[in-house]
Amino acid sequence: MAFVLSDNLKAFVNTSFLLLLCFFLTSHIRSPTTSFHVTSTQTAKPPGCAGLHKLKDHHSKCLYIKSHHPCLSQGYVNYLQLYYCLCGSHPPFGYVLLALWLLILFYLLGxxxxxxxxxxxxxxxxxxxxxxAIAGVTLLSLGNGSPDVLASIVSFRSGSGEVGLSSVLGGAFFVSCVVVGIINLSAGSSPRAAAVRIDRSSFIRDVCFFVVVLSSLFAILLVGRINIWGAMAFTSLYFVYVSIVSVTHFCGEKYEDLAMPILEKEELNDPVTAAKEAWPEGEEEEPQDSASSLMLNSTASQYLKCFLYLMDMPLYLPRRLTIPDVSEERWSRTYAVTSATLAPIFVAALWNSKRGSKESFAIYLYGGLVGIVLGLIALHTTMKESPPKKFLFPWLAGGFLMSVLWTYIIAEELVGLLVSLGFIFGVSPAILGLTVLAWGNSIGDLIANVAMATSGGQDGAQIAMSGCYAGPIFNTLAGLGLSLVVSAWAVHPDSFVIPVGSALFEILGFMIGGLLWALVMLPRKGMKLDKVVGVGLLVIYFCFLSLRLSQSLVLVQVV
Structure with missing residues (x-):
């Protein structure tokens, strides 16, 4: 028992160290341009830049943006200047260019x-x-929710807190309603999944805790401000959730150990199981294609692969050269040594984005020296044939930190683009965060969880349903919690004023309603995935979406 506790304590210390190091690095890395603040849900115009829309021709708008500092957006690209100066005479070209870059950023993020x-x-x-169980609700949840978490932190640090609030809550709402709803619809119409039952205790635990989290957030938003202690208390709810999952997992394992001999005896005496094992499996004959069609398809696929490779190379190479990767399927000693050398220089370049020239030279020098030392160590401790088997923790920690930095940079650029698009189209960035950013970050959950639930049998459906609640819980507590901690720390000992709009209360109300619908209906259906549950969840989500869109188009006004 003491050995188990020692391993758990060691794992907790190492994990906490990595997370704190990520938090320290991202808090000291800023983009080279400043940001404009969006403080109202009804306007997307940054203060000091409202006169831009009064101008008529694109040339005067371009000069206005270049001469007015508040018109600069966060990120490494000034999207307002790109649109109004480079594409001002051809607005459709600007729309296509920004839309294409938006898709590229979503691809890079995922x-x-x-x-x-x-x-x-x-x-x-x-x-x-x-x-x-512990890995699923800690590191793996962090891996799946890193885009939402870092996008939320970026938006709060840039002054566009409503984008972060809307994107995290919008993503959590989408996953807990739309993804769960589609899982119920797909599994309910699949004969293979007709007998699948979800574990009642795990489902009730996750849904009830999620309701508690959202109720706590509702109270925080109702007050409208929070200090550093309140933000840390809200974030610490995630450790409570991890503890509850650990206890239930430990108790479940003890129960399974007690029940296993009985189950094995029943399976041996089960005539249905014995008949299935004795039944001969027939071999299905695969259809034969002609040689010419095979050659044609092979040639076309080779050209397509070559084209996609050339298109992906500028996006792939910078990350591959700076993120250490020791996985078996992607191992390359050349890339490993190069990434160990270039990663410190890359961190130094990011660190210098907001500092003077005197400090920059010293930081670049230190980064270069550290990179050379790490590169030489990697060169003498790795082999060409296979990744290292010993001392894996430094490699994995380096890959973890560098992937966090890349995700942070991409999320920062994505939030900057969304805020700029909101200004260009006259739409609140909060609406874009609620829809475009939330959908983009959640589409992977939709595809993976639905596929797992429909084709993974009992275990696949259980994992998919658990992920639909554990992921949003993590994103809400870690994404919004850490964002509130960062913001409250910046104004300590004063309280941080939260940018609250009516949309946030509406989404919380609809989300809690969706959770209660699933909590009531799924047990009534015997914990079987059912179409009625799915339809109800989808109706709740689209009712909210219709309300928000009508309000943004000034068709409905909520006082």
Missing amino acids: NTASQYFCSSVENLSRVLNLSP
Whole structure:
């Protein structure tokens, strides 16, 4: 028992150290341009930049943006200047360019999280000897929710807090209503999933805790301000959730150990199981394609792969050269040594984005020296054939930190683009965060969870449903919690004033209503995935969406 506690304490200390280091690095890395603040849900015009829309021709608008400092947006690209100066005479071209860049940023955000971040946290969970239940609600939840969490922190630090609030709550609402609803609809119409039952205790635990989290957030928004202690208390609710999951997982394992001999005896005496095992499996004959069509398809696929490779290379190479990756399927000693060398220089470049020239030279020098030392160590401790088997923690920690930094940079650029688009189209950035950003960050959950629920059998459906609630709980407590901690710390000992709009109370009300609908209806259906549950959740979500869109179009006014 003492050995188990020692391993858990070691894993907790190492995980906490990595998270604190990520928090320290992201809090000291700022983009080279300043940001404009959005303080009202009904306007997307930054203060000091409202006179732009009074001008008629694109040339005068371009000069106005260049001469007015508040018109600068956060990020490494000034999207307002790009649109009004470069594409001012051809607005459709500007729309296409910004839309294409929006898709690229969404791709980079999801690809960085899935290919680098999730790989690092999965391997870290094994190195730290975390149980699957604990890893699922800590590191793996962090891997899946990193885009939402970092986008929320970025928006609060840039002064566009409503974008962060809307994106996290919008994503949580989308997953807990739309994804769960589609899972129930898909599984309810699938003969294979007709007998699938969700674990009652896990479902009630997750949904009830999520209701408690949203009720706590409702109280915070109702007050309208929060100090550092209140923000830390709200964030610490996640540790309460992890503790509850750990206890229930431990008790469940003890129950399974007691019940296993009885189940094995019943399975041996089950005539249906014996008949299935004895039944000969027939071999299905696969259709044969002609040689010419195979050659044609092969040639076309080769051209397509070559085209996609060339298109993806400028997006792939910068991350590959700076994120250490020791996974078996992507191991390359050349990339490993290069990433160990360039990662400190990349961090130094980000660190220098807001500092003077005298400090910059010293920081670049230190970054270069550290990079050379790490590169030489990597060169002498790695082999060409396979990734290292010993001392994996420094490699995985480096991959974890660098993937967090890349995700943070991409999220910062994405939030800056959304705020700029809100200004260009005259739409509140909070609406864009609630829809575009929330949908973009949640589409992966939709595809993965629905596929797992419909084709993964009993275990797949259970994992998918648990993920639809554990993920939003993490995003809400970690994303909004850490954002509130950062913002409250910046104004300590004063309280941080939260940018609250009517949309936030509406989404909380509808979300709690969706959770209560699932909490009541699914047990009444015997914990079987059912169409009635799915239809009800989708109706709740689209009622809210219709209300918000009508309000943004000034069709409905809520006082």
